């Protein structure tokens with residue numbers, strides 16, 4: 001949804017934009033092509049390969065930050081004409097076995113977007129309790145067999161030592177998942193869950209959405225593309241919460257707090273896009289506009 005997302009930003013050529021998820025820079029490059037000499041683009045990414053790619057853009061209007069997008073609130077208040085978030089992992093991350101995101105390719109069990117900090121999945125699984133493994137796999141993978149998978153990981157740790165590779169984890173999960181979902185590898189949900197957990201994806205998304213309210217100027221657009229229902233639920237609820245007037249029940253006669261966003265709807269990728277890029281099939285784009293009411 002490259003063109004749709006940039007169209008949804010309704011780019012003001014002189015505006016300052018934020019691309020919260022640079023990736024390989026598809027959205028950033030298109031956005032830059034719409035800006036005048038006065039326009040600015042600040043991009044974020046946690047991934048070192050994304051940062052290396054961003055450094056190849058030599059353009060005084062562009063800057064890249066190697067940090068989580070929850071830090072976008074550090075930008076000046078009401079300074080941005082638009083914030084774009086294209087959530088999740090990038091294709092280069094999934095396709096590189098060394099990153100450990102894919103159960104289809106053998107690699108170290110890492111899954112960190114930012115490999116310069118934090119624990120890898122292998123490190124976490126080495127001594128996480130059965131209860132916390134089950135909770136993560138159930139809550140972030142919506143996996144019915146979370147308890148059985150957690151016990152199977154623990155059994156395997158005790159018998160043969162900690163899990164080190166994606167193939168080892170996929171094998172343990174396949175042995176614990178008793179019914180197969182058509183067309184879905186049994187490891188899909190567990191890998192998704194561990195990736196979301198190890199990168200604190202949902203917490204960072206919530207914080208970045210709150211921060212976007214501060215940095216967007218009145219009329220500025222928030223455009224978020226999410227790839228699974230847990231992310232989309234957070235975005236949907238966030239927009240819904242800020243798209244209505246809030247009454248304080250303790251002060252029934254006080255004027256309600258005015259709404260901070262106008263919800264502008266949701267879009268799914270076209271059939272052609274899904275045909276040419278099957279990974280886009282679960283994408284949902286939500287758009288909202290900052291109202292004139294500031295904090």
Ligand SMILES: C[S@@+](CC[C@H](N)C(=O)[O-])C[C@H]1O[C@@H](n2cnc3c(N)ncnc32)[C@H](O)[C@@H]1O
Pocket residue numbers: 020021022023024025026027028044045046047050067068069070086087088089090091113201204205
């Ligand atoms: C789907 S890709 C973005 C693709 C990009 N729009 C493009 O055109 O190439 C998501 C990117 O967001 C980054 N990312 C995910 N969560 C992040 C976070 N909390 N903070 C910063 N970057 C994040 C990932 O490292 C990945 O490079």
